[in-house]
Amino acid sequence: CPTHPDRPPSPVNVTVTQLKANSATVSWDVPEGDVVIGYAILQQRQDGQMQRFIREVNTTNRACVLWDLAEDADYIIQVQSIGLYGESQASKRVHFRTLKETDRLPSNSSNQGDITMEGLDKDRQLQTGEIIIIVAVLLMWAAVIALFCRQYDIIKDNDSNNNKEKTKPSSEHSTPERPSGGLLRSKKKSPSVNIIEV
Numbered sequence: 001c002p003t004h005p006d007r008p009p010s011p012v013n014v015t016v017t018q019l020k021a022n023s024a025t026v027s028w029d030v031p032e033g034d035v036v037i038g039y040a041i042l043q044q045r046q047d048g049q050m051q052r053f054i055r056e057v058n059t060t061n062r063a064c065v066l067w068d069l070a071e072d073a074d075y076i077i078q079v080q081s082i083g084l085y086g087e088s089q090a091s092k093r094v095h096f097r098t099l100k101e102t103d104r105l106p107s108n109s110s111n112q113g114d115i116t117m118e119g120l121d122k123d124r125q126l127q128t129g130e131i132i133i134i135v136a137v138l139l140m141w142a143a144v145i146a147l148f149c150r151q152y153d154i155i156k157d158n159d160s161n162n163n164k165e166k167t168k169p170s171s172e173h174s175t176p177e178r179p180s181g182g183l184l185r186s187k188k189k190s191p192s193v194n195i196i197e198v
Contacts, residue, residue, distance in 0.1 A: 006085035008034040014079050016096040021071035024096060027063035028079050038082035039064070042090065046074035057082055072100045 011028035018025040030036045038057035074097050078090040
């Protein structure tokens with residue numbers, strides 16, 4: 001069907017990058033000189049189980065992230081440019097296949113998708129590091145509490161030993177005082193007896 005003269009032409013160079021198990025990024029170009037205020041993307045699984053229509057206006061973006069995809073599945077996308085007076089014809093159909101979940105783990109290649117995955121791996125490492133730090137802090141607190149209890153028991157034992165030692169000398173000192181006191185009394189008594197005899 002013929003296009004309206006004021007409608008923009010179809011997007012060109014539609015490509016899919018950053019392929020992952022559950023997401024991908026589609027990008028495209030717009031011919032220069034045409035006023036484009038948004039885009040529309042038709043996304044569907046090749047087996048026909050799911051279809052999604054993404055539309056965004058008041059944007060100059062030339063890329064869009066496709067999310068919530070099924071792993072190891074075939075998809076077809078078409079992109080339309082949105083102009084002031086309507087939408088363009090759909091672009092050529094682009095086919096792509098998502099990765100398997102196991103394919104996300106290796107990140108040796110240097111494409112943009114792997115860089116993003118490296119960022120996700122760093123986030124996972126940070127989460128693991130935070131857990132390790134929390135466990136270490138808890139163990140340190142447990143060690144401090146155990147050390148405190150141990151020191152408290154040692155101090156308690158020392159206090160009880162000191163109390164026993166304090167009671168022993170007092171009893172030892174008290175025993176010689178009694179005979180000395182008795183001796184003094186006897187000395188005092190003997191002169192008084194002598195005075196009475198005289």
